[in-house]
Amino acid sequence: MKTQKNFRPFVAAIAAALLGGALAGCAPLLVGGAAVGTALMVTDRRTSGAQIDDEAIELRSASRLREAFGDRAHINVNSYNRQVLLTGEVPSEAAKQQAEQIVGRVDNVRGIVNELAVMAPTTLPQRSGDTLITGKVRASFVDASDLQANAFRVVTERGSVYLMGRVSQREADRATSIARQIAGVQRVVRIFEVVDATDLRQLAPVSTGTPATVAPAPAPAPAAAPAGGAVVTPVR
Structure with a gap:
């Protein structure tokens, strides 16, 4: 019986990772790929138009980046609410800036968080480890009775977990706290659109805001993320 109990978290993590394959990817020049099935569109906090735009942004960005860099770069593209x-x-700082400029010219992109690193591409075992972390984070969100798991997009790169979504301040802090506890997580980057709880219930569309920037957190406790902004929360 003890073996069975220990096995359940592992199964949950794998199941979440498999589900994540339909929601976000981790391959070179890969599209985030949020599935736009009927059930997901009904429960997604983005408008149907935003979901379709995100799909188009990811596909067009990946195609243009592939044309520009070929196999010289490993770039993941995830779009949430444009x-x-x-x-x-990427191989150089110039390539990092070029990638951002390429994506910035794609229709409907309203902001870019450029977390590309100038270094050699990660290995397959490293990417597999990131995929496992993503699965564990998603499984933990599913287990949390006070969170709507499908409200979050989870991306992991070299141990950094990126959280995207339209959430309340309470949900942002709760999700960050959960992600920080997962083994292997080096830091949590919050790229949330913090929305009033009443607005979330109405699923009101978010107005275009200032592109997000990533800034170091001044304290180890999770920092509040402004609407449309990103905050880095280091893991102690």
């Missing part, structure tokens, strides 16, 4: 997160590795 705000794009770039993660992965």
Whole structure:
């Protein structure tokens, strides 16, 4: 019986990772790929138009980045409510800026968080480890009775967990706290659109805001993320 109990968290993590395959990816020049099935569109906090735009942004960005860099770069593209997160590795600072400029010219992109690192591409075992972390984070969100798990997009790169979504301040802090406890997580980057709880219930669309920037957290406790902004929360 003890073996069975220990096995359940592992199964949950794997199941979440498999589900995540339909929601976000971790391959070179890969699209985030949020599935736009009927059930997900009904429960998604984005408008149906925003979901379709995000799909188009990811596909077009990946295609243009592939044309520009080929196999010279490992770039992941994730778009949530028309705000794009770039993660992965590029060969130079110039390539990092070029990638951002390419994505910035894609229709409907309203902001970019450029988390590309200038370094050699990560190995397959490293990426597999990131995928496992993503699965564990998602499984933990599913287990949390006070969170709507499908309200979050989770991306992991070199141990950094990126959280995207339209959430309340309470949900942002709760999700950050959970992610910080997962083994292997080096830091948590919050790229949330913090929305009033009443607005969330009405699923009101978010107005275009200032592109997000990533800034160091001044204290180890999770910092509040402004609407449309990103805050880095280091893991102690």
